[in-house]
Amino acid sequence: MCKQIPVLDLGISKNYPRQIKSDFSHQLTGEVKESVYLKEKAYFLQRGGSSEIIVDNEDAGFYIPKKRELWFRDLFGKEEKNINDIYDYEPVADGKEGWRVYVNENAYGSPVRSAVYKLVGEGKSVVSWNTEILTDGNYEIYIYSPVGGISKTIKVQRDPYALAKLKYMQYYTVKSGVNVYSAELNVRERTLDSWFLLGQFYLEKGKLSIELSDKGSEIDQIIQGDAVKIVYVSK
Structure with missing residues (x-):
């Protein structure tokens, strides 16, 4: 069993730091595969x-x-x-x-x-x-x-x-x-x-x-x- 921690890569957007780890996670068994999650803008703005x-x-x-x-x-x-x-x-x-x-x-x-x-x-x-x-x-x-x-x-x-x-x-x-x-x-x-x-x-x-x-x-x-x-x- 492994714990997957989603990471947001901001690429060339000029946000700093470039990579931000999410504060939600879940348990996966077996092979870890790439996943896509839909999050509203407010989730990242922290306002x-x-x-x-x-x-x-x-x-x-x-x-x-x-x-x-x-x-x-x-x-x-x-x-x-x-x-x-x-x-x-x-x-x-x-x-x-x-x-x-x-x-x-x-x-x-x-x-x-x-x-x-x-x-x-x-x-x-x-x-x-x-x-x-x-x-x-x-x-x-x-x-x-x-x-x-x-x-x-x-x-x-x-x-x-x-x-x-x-x-x-x-x-x-x-x-x-x-x-x-x-x-x-x-x-x-x-x-x-x-x-x-x-x-x-x-x-x-x-x-x-x-x-x-x-x-x-x-x-x-x-x-x-x-x-x-x-x-x-x-x-």
């Missing part, structure tokens, strides 16, 4: 409903301190660009480069599945997701953290007991009108879903900013930022 706002690190509402010299849209311009100048396929996080961007099939986004990352720092470097809230009310905010993450460049020896208790805390600030909320998240407490609930907050109509600092809880920690989701709950 939420009308009561949700999603801001990805590839969206205009995302701020990163050190802007990349080449952006994804430049690939469609007249000048030939190299995708490797924009995204990391092999992450490099030695603390010297600041925030960087890597491509991963488990990251959120379309046409590019990417996330930003940085070696843990002192909390002085911040990235942020920015959007507009149309109605005052209570909202849940979710953080997307790609399954698997990225490997660490600093190796710390830990005994099994300490490893079992290990936490990778990430620290956020939510700014809405006169309200400023502090929140923290242990991204090591992973479920089957890549969306982590940061908390429920009262948000005012107008500008909303969700900040992630490079502060962490372990010296070998990689801080990651991908997408945020804001879901309306009640007035």
Whole structure:
């Protein structure tokens, strides 16, 4: 018996990464044969409903301190660009480069599945997701953290007991009108879903900013930022 995992090859469409594994699978016995499945466009776009706002690190509402010299849209311009100048396929996080961007099939986004990352720092470097809230009310905010993450460049020896208790805390600030909320998240407490609930907050109509600092809880920690989701709950 073998397990078949469907793979979508995006060919020359300029989606990144080029191949994306499906999250559905089935058991087959005997010889494995090629299969064709019909899936709606929304299956691959990962977009939420009308009561949700999603801001990805590839969206205009995302701020990163050190802007990349080449952006994804430049690939469609007249000048030939190299995708490797924009995204990391092999992450490099030695603390010297600041925030960087890597491509991963488990990251959120379309046409590019990417996330930003940085070696843990002192909390002085911040990235942020920015959007507009149309109605005052209570909202849940979710953080997307790609399954698997990225490997660490600093190796710390830990005994099994300490490893079992290990936490990778990430620290956020939510700014809405006169309200400023502090929140923290242990991204090591992973479920089957890549969306982590940061908390429920009262948000005012107008500008909303969700900040992630490079502060962490372990010296070998990689801080990651991908997408945020804001879901309306009640007035």
